[in-house]
Amino acid sequence: MAKIPTVYDVAERSQVSIATVSRVLRSPDAVREQTRERVLEAVRFLGYVPSGNARALAARRTNVIGLFFPGHDDLDAADVVEPSSTGDVPVVVDDGFVGQETENLYFDEVLRGAEIEAWRRGFALMVAAGRGASREALVNDIAGRVDGLAVLARTVSDDLLAHVARRIPVVVLAGSERDDDFDHVSASNGPGMRTLASYVIEKHGVREPIYIAGPTDSPDDTERHEGFREALRSAGIAEQDLVAERGDFTREGGRAAAERLVAGGALTVGGGRHAVICANDQTALGVLDVLEARGIRVPDDVLVTGFDGIAAGAHSRPRLTTVHQPMVELGRAAVHAITARLDDPTLGPQSLTLPVRVVLRDSCP
Amino acid sequence: MAKIPTVYDVAERSQVSIATVSRVLRSPDAVREQTRERVLEAVRFLGYVPSGNARALAARRTNVIGLFFPGHDDLDAADVVEPSSTGDVPVVVDDGFVGQETENLYFDEVLRGAEIEAWRRGFALMVAAGRGASREALVNDIAGRVDGLAVLARTVSDDLLAHVARRIPVVVLAGSERDDDFDHVSASNGPGMRTLASYVIEKHGVREPIYIAGPTDSPDDTERHEGFREALRSAGIAEQDLVAERGDFTREGGRAAAERLVAGGALTVGGGRHAVICANDQTALGVLDVLEARGIRVPDDVLVTGFDGIAAGAHSRPRLTTVHQPMVELGRAAVHAITARLDDPTLGPQSLTLPVRVVLRDSCP
DNA sequence: GTGAAAGCGCTAACAC
């Protein structure tokens, strides 16, 4: 890293102009083979790697797409652990240890989809998991570095989004299409939950399903909850008579909610057919944890359902009935929407809602 | 996006020089409040977002760190699905459907760690999951856009890495420290597996443990396998007499390997105490799938162990005994190593090995 | 097929 070589260094060494160096890298065919070889030789010799920034600046295009998600506000305080100096490997009995729960399965899947699609279209991906107060600054910063930005709904103010959208295409993920000018990509949350809830009510004759909601600021949960209500309505069930709980989309939150339900006597062994409808899979898995520990049988005593379709739900005992939403596809669609707008800036606001499907498994057959 | 405003536009509108605009954004305190307000007002009015590229170019520093992992070569062919035009939500019975298996739990965790640490240090993160032949080009490209690069071991040629390392700090993830000049960050694979295998052999009296390896090109697997061999050696067991299989680090690969073992008669009900030691958790989970389907009891008939400590293993039935490696910390350490070198380029090659621990659960108590 | 030269939008001395 002594002296980072530039086009000028390469040009000098290969006895050509910087324009030719640039050509060799961008459109090799426009250069005579002999010249090209000489340039490439110099590139190798010097260890030349073109500056993406200079290129982006000159070309007025970064070929990078940004992805913004809210991050964990915890996890951040501690410094990097220093390795234990001894080479000993401790052997511990797991009495319930669960590492740090991977709450972000959703994020992971979406990111994977975004990455795949970005790659296919020749874009790099820049990710940011903003936290705390710096969120807005982060979004602004990243917006200055990319050609387009995908943002999870309700993670940044509409003002900022509007500001940023004047510079680059912005697509909002998982937000219901609203009365704004952004592009939206989301899953069929409402219809999905409605279909599932109706199934539970009709097929299993449950008249008092319990809904465990997600965080109040989750647009996904808002839509799912509404879908649940619709199902109740069309079955002629009055919502005010029902028990309800709120989780936080985490397995731990699901456990806590389930404990409260059990303590409140809402869930019992053989106490008539009950159903717990959870706003997402993680919550439902937490519920399953508690029910199993309490000896309450699923699905015999209580039916349990989730939402999302994460892999863990397909492998749980009992396996989890859920509404599968195409998370990877969401990520891909987001990137797709951005590139589409990049290709044709005159496009009107797009709203894409991806289909979901109810997947019946053991926890609610 | 009509006309993207620049410093010049802001300067003109607020009646100051571009230098002052820059100051307002970088060091607000160096500007008189009244002037500052005027500039910020113009920023808001114009929808100005500073160009990260121009800034990086001028400042000779991007404040971005790159992360390179190998991607799935599959998944890429299909185009984005078009939403079904009907609003109907299909209800399907899951007869074994598992969505697309999240194989990359490892990647996800490391990425999370990297993201956290990058954020703490004021860096953005650029990720690339290279595939196929374009890998090298991708790495080169991304190297031109970042201040430092973390690369999973053995995903790109040492030549390229050396080339890139002349420009920016490069840290190799999960590779055993080798005789190169790169920084390395890895987990205690060998000692971890050795400890686990010894435990299985000594505690449970297993004399013929079966090892299911990972991909041949995985440095992690190489080290783990060697750890396994060491355990055999110190127990006086001859390796050549043992059955061995190779998976590919995926659950599906684990299933396939287990099927072969069952077919080969290596695993039977009550056929003496056997143990299947897997190179990673996903493989082990696949083995559990097969054993359960075959009615072979774990841990009564067969002991099963994994490696990594992914969340899914803590929730499987039976819960999976494993060696937990700090994946999030690996990501953090990688970023840390890069920033350390950025702060002090004179540093010699660093090699950090993070501690692991054996976690005993039901599958091998 | 190749070179000269004009930016791209910003930061950072250096003056005033």
Added chain:
DNA sequence: GTGTTAGCGCTTTCAC
């Protein structure tokens, strides 16, 4: 405190 002025390292006409 604020303005002037060089670049930063590339791409891209436009000549030749």
